[in-house]
Amino acid sequence: MKAALYEGNQTFRIQSVDPVTPGPDEIRLNVAYVGICGTDTHIYHGAMDARVKPPQVIGHEMSGTVAELGSNVEGFAIGDPVVVRPLDNRAETAADRGHSHICRDLKFIGIDSPGAFQNSWTVPAFAVHKAPQGVDLQLAALTEPLAVACHDVRLGEVQSGELAVVIGGGPIGMLVAMVARAAGARVILSEVNQNRLSFARELGFEAVSPIETDLAELCRERSDGAGADIVFEVSGAKAAAASMTDVLAIRGRIVVVAIYPQPVELNLFQFFWKELKLCGARVYEPEDYEQALQLIAEKALPLDKMITRVEPLDQIQAAFENLDSSPNAMKILIDCQS
Structure with missing residues (x-):
């Protein structure tokens, strides 16, 4: 499969890699679309190299379908449309008072661990939300930023x-x-x-x-x-x-x-x-993701107008360069299966 590795110095490289077989509590996803967000552009400019540790795949505003299930995973089926809530709170302690989405040692999937700018992405099952059947996967790729707004x-x-x-x-x-x-x-x-x-x-x-x-x-x-x-x-x-x-x-x-x-x-x-x-207000909680998915399913918001354009994965370098030079764009999506 193909993956876009951020190498530092405002550079991405497309590389052939093997899909990661999911562990018992993980799911491998076929990534459909990934939105470029403000954090991604900060990474592109080198502002987060110490945290990202290039070369690394980044990206987290995604939609896709289930490709492979870990042995302990229940409630999902191959082909289910899904999105990822990219927060890893496994280091949460009692001092965080149950607020797992902002726990002190929170890790962000796609920043602190490999992200979604690739054909296939293996993630913890707890981070995956089912999207409604028949959902437009381009719109579903807006779930993460929409969940921010819902929160x-x-x-x-x-x-x-x-x-x-x-x-x-x-x-x-x-x-x-x-x-x-x-x-x-x-x-x-x-x-x-x-x-x-x-x-x-x-x-x-x-x-x-x-x-x-x-x-x-x-x-x-x-x-x-x-x-x-x-x-x-x-x-x-x-x-x-x-x-x-x-x-x-x-x-x-x-x-x-x-x-x-x-x-x-x-x-x-x-x-x-x-x-x-x-x-x-920081990031989101599971209920905000569910509200965002409901709003998308109901077509309650003019979300289609938020998508400025869609670019194939092998054009990710040009997509970041164009976004950098054109601050008027709302949301550029990367098509990871084209």
Whole structure:
């Protein structure tokens, strides 16, 4: 079979390898499609070489079918459509308080161990979720990022009729906006990139640039002077973190989705004055995967519009180069069986 090995220095090499026979508690999958995500591009730029240890196959936003079952695996059949929730929590301890998805020694499959950019992928059975029969495997490849959005909206306790602001219109921000709208929220998306603004408007969102529009004033206009009920900070921009409290109503809520590697300034007076709440949201739990798969099966969201294009596995180098030079793309999928 073929596998795409990340070798460091922004380079992938296609290599013939043998499929890995599954152990007793593992499943071997025929990989259909794999999405390129922000973490993959960080790896491509060499930012995670110490963790990835090239040469290694990476990738984790996948869909596929069951090819071979380990001797202890039950509940799956050959040919079942599946996706992988790429979290390995086997080092979890009592100190993690049962929150296995963010346990201290969590390993990420596709980063800390081989990933999905290959024809066949062997993974622990506990990481595999059945997808609905007949599901479009291209859409199913969006399950992982969609589960992120489901987790964010669930932790944000979004209620029907609330005014939600999503700051950042990249792939995750766009999915958060979709899931929040599906939960009944009225959504305003804030983004500085004009192409992403246009894309959001095509999806029916009220989308504005904070450079051109006073976001706090707009939220008050849309809420009889109160402000937004909830803000999802997905941009990772210091300016967004500094100003996100301004748009909120009394007892408003903030969900921090973006990764901030360095401390940033927050208006703590606003937290005191309005009794605001701040919540972090990291990856997902099994129930978020199940909700994402249900949304895909119901065709409840315009997910097909998120797929910018599909490239064959042997063109993965060009796909990463094109994504690097074209930040307007939403989601590029790699076809691992073409």
